[in-house]
Amino acid sequence: MNWKPSAHPHHTLQAQISSWIAGRIEHGDWTSGTRLPPQRELASRFGVNRSTVQAALDELKADGLLESRQGSGVFVSGSAWNALLTRSQPNWQRHIRASVHKPNRHTIRLINGSEPDPSFIRLGTGELSPDLLPAKEFEDSLRDLRLDSRALGYSEPLGSLRLRLALCRHLESLGIFAKPENICIVSGALQALQLIAVGLLEEGSTVFHESLSYLNSVHPFQSAGMRMLSFRQEPQLKEKLVRATRGRQSLLYAVPTLNNPTGHSWSALERSHVYNVCSELRIPIVEDDVYRDLLFAPGLPPIKAADSSGQVLYLGSLSKSLSPGLRIGWVVAPSPVAARLADVKMQTDYGSSAFSQEIAAHWLESGLHQRNTERLRGELGLRAAFVQETLHASFRGLAEWNSPEGGFYIWLRFLRPIVDKSFFRLLLNRKILINPGYLYDPDDQHHIRLSYAYASYEEMRTGLEALRQEAERAGNC
Amino acid sequence: MNWKPSAHPHHTLQAQISSWIAGRIEHGDWTSGTRLPPQRELASRFGVNRSTVQAALDELKADGLLESRQGSGVFVSGSAWNALLTRSQPNWQRHIRASVHKPNRHTIRLINGSEPDPSFIRLGTGELSPDLLPAKEFEDSLRDLRLDSRALGYSEPLGSLRLRLALCRHLESLGIFAKPENICIVSGALQALQLIAVGLLEEGSTVFHESLSYLNSVHPFQSAGMRMLSFRQEPQLKEKLVRATRGRQSLLYAVPTLNNPTGHSWSALERSHVYNVCSELRIPIVEDDVYRDLLFAPGLPPIKAADSSGQVLYLGSLSKSLSPGLRIGWVVAPSPVAARLADVKMQTDYGSSAFSQEIAAHWLESGLHQRNTERLRGELGLRAAFVQETLHASFRGLAEWNSPEGGFYIWLRFLRPIVDKSFFRLLLNRKILINPGYLYDPDDQHHIRLSYAYASYEEMRTGLEALRQEAERAGNC
Known part of the structure; x- marks a missing residue:
């Protein structure tokens, strides 16, 4: 152990020390369970401040190469080899966190991630049902x-x-x-x-x-x-x-x-x-x-x-x-x-x-497109009517809505401010996907964008019933 | 003319003056050919510095609403009405100039813009010839x-x-x-x-x-x-x-x-x-x-x-x-x-x-893809051989090149540093598109990326002959 770090234009003393220690572990000189000399001793051997040694050891602990055992010092960790492997990879999480583009909002990522699972009922999806696609x-x-x-x-x-x-x-x-x-x-x-x-x-x-x-x-x-x-x-x-x-x-x-x-x-x-x-x-x-x-x-x-x-x-x-x-x-x-x-x-x-x-x-x-949109308007009109009937039958006193003039959506307003992330989560756990109003106005807690375009009639019936139950429960809290 | 600009949190005096004058023209009060009062007089009527009046008039001149006639002052221009129309459009050029994304390089835009014209011979294109597409x-x-x-x-x-x-x-x-x-x-x-x-x-x-x-x-x-x-x-x-x-x-x-x-x-x-x-x-x-x-x-x-x-x-x-x-x-x-x-x-x-x-x-x-790439490798190999023969016959002493191991390109090196923008232009005028080396290394003046993948055999023959002529001419200058 006669190695010493030295002044270097691109590598700090701390980086030199932590990479020297990682090298000892990598080359098998220091095996798992090896006890390191006390910090004070390392500092004097390396000819650096004790705080520099401590920073290097902390870095290696954070990477999982070393571990502290209370009262008895710092040891090469049991999983040091695995940690070494990880250390040699690019730090992808840091790359992702620091990069230019924002991630999609968390609720949107949960929706995107659940949509491919056909067991989910999709009450918010801005997309035509597979049945409606020609x-x-x-x-x-x-x-x-x-x-x-x-x-x-x-x-x-x-x-x-x-x-x-x-x-x-x-x-x-x-x-x-x-x-x-x-x-x-x-x-x-x-x-x-x-x-x-x-x-x-x-x-x-x-x-x-x-x-x-x-x-x-x-x-x-x-x-x-x-x-x-x-x-x-x-x-x-x-x-x-x-x-x-x-x-x-x-x-x-x-x-x-x-x-x-x-x-x-x-x-x-x-x-x-x-x-x-x-x-x-x-x-x-x-x-x-x-x-x-x-x-x-x-x-x-x-x-x-x-x-x-x-x-x-x-x-x-x-x-x-x-x-x-x-x-x-x-x-x-x-x-x-x-x-x-x-x-x-x-x-x-x-x-x-x-x-x-x-x-x-x-x-x-x-002319295929023209004929297809005529057919679609008819089918979407029927779906919109069905959802409005269901709402009339079970959501009066709980929510209000307008009759849609076209498109996919009813902007359903719950009378109480119940539409928050936990409401979204509750329905997600019941395998029902909704698009909460807060996706479109961060301050909104009243609305969901209810789509009659995607789910099947049977799914809309089941999904709306579950929505009603959760909305009533949330409204009573 | 008893209007005066006044201090305003969002509109400068200059902007108020120029928009007041534009308003006079727009409402037909001041018709084309109307002579404006001298700057000194306008400054005193508006209660502002003469430099403010001058800046407002300069802005309106730049927009084509006013014009100076030597020695006799400033007039409402003959095309003021057209200019007014343009003034009401968003300044798209300013939007484009100031925006985040860089434009494509000028040479690339010239290439992209000429490629759809089938009368051009494309000696640089990194794309399979329509004949080679299945x-x-x-x-x-x-x-x-x-x-x-x-x-x-x-x-x-x-x-x-x-x-x-x-x-x-x-x-x-x-x-x-x-x-x-x-x-x-x-x-x-x-x-x-x-x-x-x-x-x-x-x-x-x-x-x-x-x-x-x-x-x-x-x-x-x-x-x-x-x-x-x-x-x-x-x-x-x-x-x-x-x-x-x-x-x-x-x-x-x-x-x-x-x-x-x-x-x-x-x-x-x-x-x-x-x-x-x-x-x-x-x-x-x-x-x-x-x-x-x-x-x-x-x-x-x-x-x-x-x-x-x-x-x-x-x-x-x-x-x-x-x-x-x-x-x-x-x-x-x-x-x-x-x-x-x-x-x-x-x-x-x-x-x-x-x-x-x-x-x-x-x-x-x-397996269609597999079979298609086998066919392609054969056809590209024949095309590469043809171009190399042509180069051997007419480019010795003028350029050097390697035998390609695959792909689309021969990185053709002219012995003299002739490949600059004017060389590209000369060939463009002869309806020959090349990809100059400076697109890949800004300091390069020796190379072109010669593609044997796109042009037909006949076009390659004609194009290479034109390239040889221009290269010899450029080398002799």
């Missing part, structure tokens, strides 16, 4: 698909021209007159938000969103360093936006038709007021219109249809009305903006699946 | 596809279980023994790098890469705020890495088999040296192995096959060996790391296309 028609349509080999390569930055042309016709039916160069194909609306966040905003920009907002449950803007502020429909909207932006870049995100989670749609007056205020302040609007195809009766036109100034970035998707598995959505934007988003997308994933794009184009062109 | 076999295989309707929904965070099981068997043939929970499906290897950048590294982390590196042509790490440093194979590697990381998080990225752009593969000694150094320093390795399927003769096993400590994140993809349009790749990693990458992916795009995943699983399970 699997058979998809199989048939694949037989009709003719693949140009160019379509199997990397796609153009904006995405498949065939799909963009089909979308131009689709958008025309909504009053939006776009050219192919105004459309950027994306892998779903969430990716569009990611691209907008990093492609059009600087760190510290302000993103306005409705107080009940999907953006509280996902973090594309927050992870890119943007500041989130909620807005309400009110006469003083302009002044509030001016005050909040303080001259910094900003953007307003909204779901004016069939809001997620509330199902609410804006009035014509609300649409034009927000548009005019944002126009005047030159604040871009992101109009997320992914639920439009699922309106039970024709609704108001998109804000984008009246956008004369290129103010509105319009998002659409096939995830809600055809199949989430396609991962096909689109952004309609002024052409330089579409090109910018496409450039960032190319750097992110080199474009969306060519197969998905071909399938999507085929469904739009052939 | 379009017919794809069409046939779509007919055999049975779609479970669960497969059409959002996928599990890690991706389709069926595909992950098929990949486990595929990886076993490479000596990598992974379980499904070690695999995260991604939309191509570039997306894997994005997820690693934001999911496992903090801002300011160091990413080591080979001095000739694909990472100089794309920016997943740079855009997330990481520091890029190149490394070489050398005995002092360990000391250099220690010095460069300075205790900060880091990661080493390499393409040890068929490097992009050079086509070079590491020796067994190089593989174990880098692995051992990184193990000791606990630096994770990202092993990008997307070209392996295209080795003309069996190569050395992946570093991952000898990874006992979970140090290596292994990337594979079907983009190079089957179809880029599928957008299917994978990361093999310790399960907590795979779960973390899957969580970030869910927040980014809710998973990869279910259709692409089903098609990929079908091709791997059925």
Whole structure:
């Protein structure tokens, strides 16, 4: 033991000592159960302060190589060899904790993790039930698909021209007159938000969103360093936006038709007021219109249809009305903006699946999509009616709700503030998944986003009964 | 004109003045050609400094609302109404300039923008020619596809279980023994790098890469705020890495088999040296192995096959060996790391296309993929031989090159330093696209990444002849 640490530009004395001791253990010089000399003695042999030795030993104890036995000193631990193995791995947990992107919220991760287990009843899922997906028609349509080999390569930055042309016709039916160069194909609306966040905003920009907002449950803007502020429909909207932006870049995100989670749609007056205020302040609007195809009766036109100034970035998707598995959505934007988003997308994933794009184009062109959404509206209407009947029969006095105008959701309000994490947990233990209101408004304790789109009728019946029982119990506490 | 600006918490005097003047024009009070009062007079009427008036007028001139006529003052411009319209749009260029994500490099954008035009000859493209893609076999295989309707929904965070099981068997043939929970499906290897950048590294982390590196042509790490440093194979590697990381998080990225752009593969000694150094320093390795399927003769096993400590994140993809349009790749990693990458992916795009995943699983399970890569290796070998013959016939004395061992590329070195932006431009004007060496090493002026994978034989002949002419001309200057 005549080794001594020495001054070194990159290795502290402490690191040299702990790595020297780990080396003794690794080479088998010091076996499990070996008693180390007292700290004072080590300090004098190494020619360092006692506190340096102590720090090195503490580090090795934390790593499991050494252990203290009360009153009798420090020993090489029984599991030192295992600990050595672990020590040689990268510290992945530290990598994950320190990294740039936020983890999904804990409740969301519990939901995501439980969803693949078919024994769970999913009362909150924003997704069509497997029964509602046109699997058979998809199989048939694949037989009709003719693949140009160019379509199997990397796609153009904006995405498949065939799909963009089909979308131009689709958008025309909504009053939006776009050219192919105004459309950027994306892998779903969430990716569009990611691209907008990093492609059009600087760190510290302000993103306005409705107080009940999907953006509280996902973090594309927050992870890119943007500041989130909620807005309400009110006469003083302009002044509030001016005050909040303080001259910094900003953007307003909204779901004016069939809001997620509330199902609410804006009035014509609300649409034009927000548009005019944002126009005047030159604040871009992101109009997320992914639920439009699922309106039970024709609704108001998109804000984008009246956008004369290129103010509105319009998002659409096939995830809600055809199949989430396609991962096909689109952004309609002024052409330089579409090109910018496409450039960032190319750097992110080199474009969306060519197969998905071909399938999507085929469904739009052939009228299959149109027929499928008509069928879906009918089936979702029946499901919505069923859930409302069940609510009428068992939730009166316990909760209140509105009749949905389309989409997937009823924004169910419990009269008492019972919807907290433990309520979510109670139902999770009963294998029932709900989407609590606090995912959409951190202060909410009254609501759940009740989806009639995913669970089977039988599951909805069972799930709602369990929900009622837990809600009554929670309300009586 | 009795209006005056006043002190206001959110609007400067200058902004109030310019917006008041714009209002006069907008309301038609001041028509095109109207001469404004002299600055001195305006300053005294508004009760502000002359410099404030001047700044407001300059702003309106920059926006095209006003114009100066020499010697006679400031006027409402002829195009003021058009300018007003533009003024009401968001300033998209400012949004784009200030945003988080870097634009693609200019040369890359020129390449991306020209590629869709079939009249260009693509001598640099890292992509299989449409002739080499199995379009017919794809069409046939779509007919055999049975779609479970669960497969059409959002996928599990890690991706389709069926595909992950098929990949486990595929990886076993490479000596990598992974379980499904070690695999995260991604939309191509570039997306894997994005997820690693934001999911496992903090801002300011160091990413080591080979001095000739694909990472100089794309920016997943740079855009997330990481520091890029190149490394070489050398005995002092360990000391250099220690010095460069300075205790900060880091990661080493390499393409040890068929490097992009050079086509070079590491020796067994190089593989174990880098692995051992990184193990000791606990630096994770990202092993990008997307070209392996295209080795003309069996190569050395992946570093991952000898990874006992979970140090290596292994990337594979079907983009190079089957179809880029599928957008299917994978990361093999310790399960907590795979779960973390899957969580970030869910927040980014809710998973990869279910259709692409089903098609990929079908091709791997059925042996179609295996047979297709055998065919490809044969065809690429013939193409490589053809290009080498052409080089022998016309490029001796002008350039030098190695015989490729697989993949797409010959790293062609011109004897004189002629490969700069103007050389790229000259060929672009002749409708020939090359990938200049400076995309992979900013200081390089000697090389191009010559691809024999994309252009037809006839195009390769024509393109190489044009390249020879321009190279001779440039060399004689």
